[in-house]
Amino acid sequence: MTALTPLTFTATDIDALATATGRVAVIVAPDGKMGQAARRANRLTKGAIARFVASEGFEKIKMGQVTTLAWPVGMTAEALDILCLPRNPSVAEARKAGATLAKLRGGKTMLFAADGLRRVAEVSFGLVMRDYTFSDHKSDAETHDTAITVMCANPDDASTDAAPLLAIAEGAFMTRDLTNEPANVLTTTEFADRLAEMSALGLEVEVLEEADLEKLGMRTLLCVGQGSDSPSKVVVMQWNGGKKGEAPLALVGKGVVFDTGGISLKPGAGMEDMTMDMGGAGVVAGTMRALALRKAKANVVGLVGLVENMPSGNAVRPGDVITSMKGDTVEVINTDAEGRLVLCDVMWYAQERFSPAGMVDLATLTGAIIIGLGHENAGVFSNNDDFCKSFLKAAEAEGEGAWRMPLGKAYDALLKSRIADMKNIGGRAAGSVTAAQFLQRFVKDETPWIHLDIAGVASVKSATSLAPAGATGWGVMALNRLVADAYETE
Ligand code: BES
Ligand code: MN
Ligand code: ZN
Numbered sequence: 001m002t003a004l005t006p007l008t009f010t011a012t013d014i015d016a017l018a019t020a021t022g023r024v025a026v027i028v029a030p031d032g033k034m035g036q037a038a039r040r041a042n043r044l045t046k047g048a049i050a051r052f053v054a055s056e057g058f059e060k061i062k063m064g065q066v067t068t069l070a071w072p073v074g075m076t077a078e079a080l081d082i083l084c085l086p087r088n089p090s091v092a093e094a095r096k097a098g099a100t101l102a103k104l105r106g107g108k109t110m111l112f113a114a115d116g117l118r119r120v121a122e123v124s125f126g127l128v129m130r131d132y133t134f135s136d137h138k139s140d141a142e143t144h145d146t147a148i149t150v151m152c153a154n155p156d157d158a159s160t161d162a163a164p165l166l167a168i169a170e171g172a173f174m175t176r177d178l179t180n181e182p183a184n185v186l187t188t189t190e191f192a193d194r195l196a197e198m199s200a201l202g203l204e205v206e207v208l209e210e211a212d213l214e215k216l217g218m219r220t221l222l223c224v225g226q227g228s229d230s231p232s233k234v235v236v237m238q239w240n241g242g243k244k245g246e247a248p249l250a251l252v253g254k255g256v257v258f259d260t261g262g263i264s265l266k267p268g269a270g271m272e273d274m275t276m277d278m279g280g281a282g283v284v285a286g287t288m289r290a291l292a293l294r295k296a297k298a299n300v301v302g303l304v305g306l307v308e309n310m311p312s313g314n315a316v317r318p319g320d321v322i323t324s325m326k327g328d329t330v331e332v333i334n335t336d337a338e339g340r341l342v343l344c345d346v347m348w349y350a351q352e353r354f355s356p357a358g359m360v361d362l363a364t365l366t367g368a369i370i371i372g373l374g375h376e377n378a379g380v381f382s383n384n385d386d387f388c389k390s391f392l393k394a395a396e397a398e399g400e401g402a403w404r405m406p407l408g409k410a411y412d413a414l415l416k417s418r419i420a421d422m423k424n425i426g427g428r429a430a431g432s433v434t435a436a437q438f439l440q441r442f443v444k445d446e447t448p449w450i451h452l453d454i455a456g457v458a459s460v461k462s463a464t465s466l467a468p469a470g471a472t473g474w475g476v477m478a479l480n481r482l483v484a485d486a487y488e489t490e
Contacts, residue, residue, distance in 0.1 A: 002177050003302065004173065005128050006147045007149075008147060009156075010155050011147075011151065011152075011153075011155050020309070021076055023111065024077040024110070025082075026038040026080070026113045026115070028058075028083070029085070034115075037115050038115060041080060043210070046386075052069075057225075063085065064083075064084065064085060064100060077276040079104075081101065085097050087117060090278055094123045095123070095125060095466065099127065099129065099466055103130060111148075112149065114152040120167055128166065130467065138166075164348035167289075168294070169292035170289060170293055171288075171291075171293065171477040172290070174282075175476055176472070178278065179282045179458060180470050183308070188230040189305050195235045198285075198288065201289065201293060202292055204238040204240070208234040208236065208307075217324075217325045218324075218335045219345075225340055234346055235304050235447075236303050237304075238299075239298075241295055241296045241297050242263075242296075242298040242487065249356060251300065252302075253363070254277070254278070254280035254305065255366065257276075257304055257305040258310070259274060259309045262310065263311050265311055266336060280363040282473075283362045283475040287480060288384070288478060290480050291483060296484070296487075301354050313333075318334060319331070319358060325349060326345055326350045330420055331420040331423045334425045340435055341424060347359065347439065355425040358384075359443070360479065363453060363455075364454055365432070369455050369456055378454045378474065379436075379452070381440075383440065395478040398481055400457075400474055402452070414426035417436055427434075432453050457474040457475075460472060
């Protein structure tokens with residue numbers, strides 16, 4: 001797994017500034033005020049920071065931005081980064097500033113003199129999150145494991161505050177690694193093995209094999225994987241950090257390790273992107289990891305359906321009728337609408353086995369959600385306004401885009417089949433909504449439920465505020481906060 005950049009918090013030692021190697025970063029407030037470390041760097045550089053602060057350049061610099069002095073005189077560092085940040089930044093400003101430092105760092109050692117800055121832990125979180133690189137398959141990988149030292153007023157407090165944030169970062173890194181991994185490496189078996197390893201963190205992990213799934217009657221899930229040589233699996237991860245016997249939150253993820261479309265084969269151009277079609281399962285895994293690492297005081301169960309959607313002589317055909325675990329029959333019109341076939345069985349199983357207090361499913365479910373919302377927001381569908389609001393609030397607080405979409409009887413009617421209980425597609429119109437309607441048929445009335453269509457946000461072609469191009473880990477921060485705010489309330 002991609003390791004977090006090693007971080008050390010130490011007390012401010014202004015003498016270290018002169019002799020540090022790599023990069024040195026200091027803070028100047030928007031009004032030009034400097035702490036003791038920045039003042040020392042200013043003195044070492046014979047007033048270079050003060051000259052910059054007095055210049056037109058400083059007036060133009062935006063908050064959170066950095067100006068770099070290369071090879072500053074009086075210091076051994078190869079660069080002095082002057083970060084403009086108020087003493088008491090918002091969480092978003094602090095994280096963004098950290099991300100800015102990560103982008104500059106480029107794998108070099110960094111001494112960050114935070115002086116009396118508040119929210120040092122959030123700056124560090126932003127730094128670590130943005131410092132991710134997926135280089136497992138690069139033979140000339142840059143070394144990104146050089147250390148960062150954060151000098152601050154209260155290093156013990158900072159490192160205590162940073163611990164739960166670094167747990168979230170580790171969770172997000174797991175999600176990103178899984179989502180970035182090519183499908184020849186991340187087979188269903190490899191995926192299950194990586195989840196099973198999380199039992200070392202105190203999670204109870206079970207792997208259900210094809211024979212188990214057959215016995216449970218998960219025919220819609222199994223039909224998706226039946227054309228692949230990789231065996232279909234369901235993995236159940238339980239974190240019981242809450243009250244004994246209290247109903248858990250259930251997180252359910254679509255884990256299609258590769259989606260060719262099956263017999264309804266996708267066009268060749270861009271098909272390689274379908275290595276990320278297990279992104280929902282990746283978010284479930286990463287969230288469970290974060291919860292376990294920070295020992296969340298809540299009961300949460302994560303379930304993922306791991307399958308590969310391939311065409312073959314055994315593959316499910318358009319027109320086949322399959323019986324779900326629930327007992328409802330589905331006419332498979334398009335084998336490329338496979339995610340809902342996987343999720344419906346896992347969601348039903350989650351409710352039958354755990355009677356969850358709430359259920360959130362995550363899936364790279366439809367291309368249509370990208371047409372509707374682009375790469376800025378995930379589509380949010382829910383049968384429960386309060387539950388939905390608490391999720392939207394958590395996502396907003398974490399800066400993860402999420403936008404509520406409608407559900408309704410008229411959309412549901414589009415799933416009517418002539419020969420079975422339902423079809424697996426509705427048609428071109430409102431493709432993301434009919435997909436959600438399909439899922440809702442497998443949600444019990446008493447289960448508060450949220451469906452997150454993350455097709456547009458799980459993996460992106462250009463960098464976001466906290467992630468480089470590729471897998472983002474979208475959702476780990478929001479779900480972690482949802483658990484903290486709604487399930488760890490005492
Ligand atoms: N995995 C895809 C959805 C997807 C598309 C995810 C683009 C990420 C990026 C899903 O299984 C799919 O193929 N959906 C079809 C549904 C259609 C056949 C009703 C789609 O969106 O075209
Ligand atoms: Mn598909
Ligand atoms: Zn898919």
